[in-house]
């Protein structure tokens with residue numbers, strides 16, 4: 001039996017080294033605290049769970065779902081876009097239910113990328129942007145990202161032969177892992193760039209709802225002309241503590257939404273309608289649960305920033321996401337510092353180099369650890385490294 005070349009081309013798992021070390025420590029009975037995982041620790045709000053329980057009991061939901069998502073769910077998604085961002089979208093033609101936004105991000109390549117083509121992706125970022133290209137026998141050109149530019153991926157330096165074969169530009173702000181947010185001017189620049197070069201702009205807005213100090217992230221579709229070139233991927237995962245439920249939606253340019261829909265028609269049979277019913281309740285009920293969660297993450301963010309300060313690490317205070325992105329102390333690589341924190345404080349932080357070459361010299365700390373464990377991790381870091 002011979003597997004496809006694709007499998008050999010998938011990148012190796014970059015955090016394998018840390019996992020090995022963690023396993024060895026835990027085998028010795030050491031209590032390791034992970035600040036490495038980007039998965040909310042709080043349960044899904046009870047009103048959403050209750051809606052799901054009721055929806056599961058509805059026999060109409062036991063049959064094959066609508067491929068594109070139920071009309072009710074797409075209408076709710078469009079209504080939420082309107083209330084939240086003032087963006088109009090036709091539920092029939094410009095909205096598509098996703099089985100989590102990762103699914104949409106991974107499949108958009110199939111609709112737009114031919115073998116040998118290029119996608120443009122930030123040099124620090126969500127691995128699926130480039131992974132999806134690899135699975136299409138296509139290439140990824142990484143756009144430089146630097147602290148000096150506020151981690152806004154640079155568009156001005158793509159070689160012309162790459163640009164000629166490029167099909168998609170991926171962006172995602174608020175950004176995982178840097179916590180950076182985009183300016184309206186940057187979105188406008190990206191939209192103009194995609195219009196000029198005939199690219200689809202895929203905007204990954206997984207963290208739109210997690211903002212701090214009054215910051216509320218925009219949709220790229222708020223920008224003039226955006227719908228001519230943009231599809232935006234939304235996720236209920238981080239917004240409503242629903243990572244396990246697998247529900248999101250794509251919205252924007254009709255051609256892109258329909259093309260992705262065609263691919264999905266051939267690959268999956270849609271998300272369980274009961275999950276969509278529960279997601280409607282999440283989108284249409286009071287958003288107090290979202291504000292409460294932001295307050296919780298903001299408090300945790302401040303605890304982490306304080307601990308980092310105590311060990312001499314300064315960083316930009318993130319306005320959004322569930323991550324703190326910080327420079328590692330002078331003289332150590334990301335991987336060396338992560339190893340030191342693990343060995344000496346028994347705490348896992350993620351080396352920035354794992355997200356791409358421009359992440360070297362940085363680390364990502366996730367705010368999704370329960371308060372008591374986070375406090376303990378912060379205490380250990382201060383005591384052993386301070």
Ligand SMILES: *Cc1c(COP(=O)(O)O)cnc(C)c1O
Nearest residue numbers: 100101102126176206235237248
């Ligand atoms: C978590 C995450 C997603 C995927 O979310 P799902 O809707 O759960 O698939 C997409 N993009 C980024 C940057 C993420 O961090």
